[in-house]
Amino acid sequence: MIFEVFRQEKKGTAFAHAGSVDAPDMTFAAAFAHEQYGRRQESEALWVVPRDTVHEVRDFHDELHKTYHRVDGYPLKEKLRLARERAGTTRDS
């Protein structure tokens, strides 16, 4: 069985995928992961997960160009310039 291993490098940081181990069961998988990804104290913690329980989701489309929920949907520079002009606060730069 293949188990995916995720490791947390330091306390408080996110777990990231590290690799996989081939093991007959979870006991062996945990022991193999411990040796493979933590024997130099390079990990704070590991998550060991059977590969077939990982469900991958992909294909993120944006047909409607929903820029209003992204920062790049708000180009303020030109509007700010005009607003400053009207207010008489245009900066020289």
Add this chain to the structure above:
Amino acid sequence: MGTLTIVRMDEREFLEYVQSGGQVETADWMPDDYRAKLIKFIEMHGNSELMGVLPEREWILRAPTLQRKLALTAKVQDEVGHSQLIYRVVEDLGKPREQCLADLIFGRSKFHNVFHYPTKTWGDVGVIAWLVDAAAIISQKALLKCSYAPYARIMKKICWEESFHILHGRDVVLTMMNGTDEQRELVQEAVTRWWGPLMQFHGNPIPKDDDPMYVWRIKSQGNEEARQQFLDGYVPQIWELGLTVPDPKLRKRDDGVWEYTEPDWDELKHVVTGHGPKTQERLEFRREFLEQEAWVRSVVLAEAA
């Protein structure tokens, strides 16, 4: 897992994709030739890690101090761990580990030239960990940019661990070079013995655009480029210890390129096709252990079932 993302491209489009820095994941569509080349290349790397521990293993019981014995054992564990990581990548490409091991022990697949030679003295152990690992890390660093992303990712961990090995090797060599005349002589003899295989290590200098492994961007540098990088990094370090390299033609030209005597490509070919001084003995050792430990695998698998 297993969603198809790169939908079928034609081979030319795929080639352009990887040549412009594109990376490929396990579940992506890929040309059969690319998959076959990946398996061959990565499997050979896995074999080399596994066979590479045998020359060093011979010295665990003969290491001069307890600290050295532990360090050497740890290095052997690292290398076997690398072979496990690498065979995992091969398995996900479609070739089971059992089949990789069977092909290895029956001589149907290859491993690196340097692991076909004997380890005569403790000097060899130092020179292997220092210079053989240095040559290997140059090849492996170039794999960090491999077009096949799962392989590139594990290379990060492998390179990190190899850097300890070079330090361990350098420490062994420096300790001996600060020791008795006899110890210094052992290091010099080892450098002399290993120079030929080291110069052959990165392969013959075919232009990189004729190298299918480069064309598919499995490797990101040509053979000669790697060898030049090795010479530039390590010859000065060898010379500064008062050691000599057994090549009267070796010199760095004004334009920065190293000149050297043509390595013995016939020897390289002969050795990697199963005719090295230690090839058969080491394969026999692997065969014996696989057989001897078959009962452990069957017990563990039966228990887990």
